[in-house]
Amino acid sequence: MGDNQHRRIDFVDLTKGVCIILVVMAHIGGAFDQLDKHSMLSCFRMPLYFFISGIFFKPYEGLYGFIIRKTNKLIIPFIFFYVSTFLLKYIVWKIAPGTFHLPVSWRELLFVFHGHDLIKFNPPIWFLLALFNCNILFYLIHYLRDKHLSLMFAATLLIGCTGFFLGKFHIELPLYIDVAMTALPFYVAGFWVRRYNFFLFPSHRFDKIIPSFVLLALVVMYFTATTPGMRTNNYPGNIFQVYIAAFAGIFMIMLICKKIKRISIVSYLGRYSIITLSIHGPIIHFARPVVSHYIHNDWAEASALLLLTLTICILFTPILLKIIPQLVAQKDLLKVK
Template identity: 75%
Template structure:
């Protein structure tokens, strides 16, 4: 075991880019919904995000510093995209009532306190809260790794299983805490895989990547189900959920390791929080406009995909230059 937490992994941005594109496709729905019918994509899409986040876990200078850093990286972007999306839709609704079907009420600002209710004015950003809670859970467990490693593994699995069955029996916790519990094994797997060179860094096993990808596809074919992580609801059993998701995670990461860097996709991945926060409102407005002129479902789906990604890419430099603090590129709350 080697600790390589200070080395940059060249293909992780590409992996994040693939992941955020899959997320945008899922929210376009329409023709892309057919990709989810056999569950081969949906089974790993959101678990992959938790896994990648675990790769970069650091305890920093203590809990307070860690907590503030995660506020800067996750809760501040959430708050910005949450409030900005609501205000945008509210202003448009007042300026042109009925045009975009936007009856927005101020009471909707409290939706985050209503269990797993859909954030209608910006649905995708629920993930940022769930990831924040997952970070805190793992921080509380990771101290066990030096002297009580088996206990750490056992507690991680226990929390994950508990979260999964809370979803099965529809027992919800506020702020997606139950979702974070279910996702904790993926986050922990990312943390541990960072410490093994053969997977993340160049290795003689890389020549077998095509075989590993085929093996992962076979596993997914027989185990994949369609999970609903936002609602913590799962159609399959616990074995299917975790095995299919992990197979899909390793398949995508090995694929990206093979290609290492694809400029536009890697760029999207590097600043994926911007695309995550923007694409919901963009799709709401552009979807209603574009659908008036394009009626073929596949052409419509790809038009919306390319339009949404193009807008996100075009606006990213603005956020990086003008307000990097709200997109996790600089700290808003300073850490001494």
């Protein structure tokens, strides 16, 4: 298993790319909403992101070193994109006050501390905080795996169930901690698959029946899928529906991407998905009025907006990597001593 833990797995970048494209499509909405029949896309979209993150878990030098590294990877990009996109919105409002329906207030910077309120100037960025908390939660229980693996899984299920029912009872924890709790089983599943399973091996005899697994996953999702609201920790279905449908979708996409292995542009988006995640919200906000002004067919408008948004993200990615790699999770800003 050791070699499997350290080998770069190309199809995981492809999976991340597919995931971020699905996220962008969801935020564009419109005609794309029609693709989400029976919630068969929304049921696994964000759980897949947590799952992939679990694949890359490493304990590093201890809790302090782990927190510093995850701060570099998640909190610093969150702060940078959170503040910069607010300032962009504020400057645009000052220059052209009619751009937004309501005045832009500095109090909007406090939205992140207001339960799970929508971060209006950059809605998708909540995920970085939730993922940071999910990392910390798993770090606190992962030591059980060496001698008490079953206990680690029990703790994971307990935390996940607690987070789920906090949502059912409308009890919010600050900074998306409750969301991280609900998402922990997905994260741990990614960790487990990387270390204890043949699933990520480049080739395996079971690969020949991938189409059968995909068909089975589609059937499972058809009968169990609901639309989870992970940002708000709100889940309309019961706990079994939510997790079963999500895992079916996760493994379906992973298996399809394993079969394909790589699509250059999509894999590139996946490798640097944190940038696309953090900038596509403002891009959509400003690009939508322009696109809708010239295109009046729903499908053409949604497709053009998707293409424009992803193109801008792809063009901006190397610029950000070159100029400010420490702020976009590519180099460490805080050093581990």
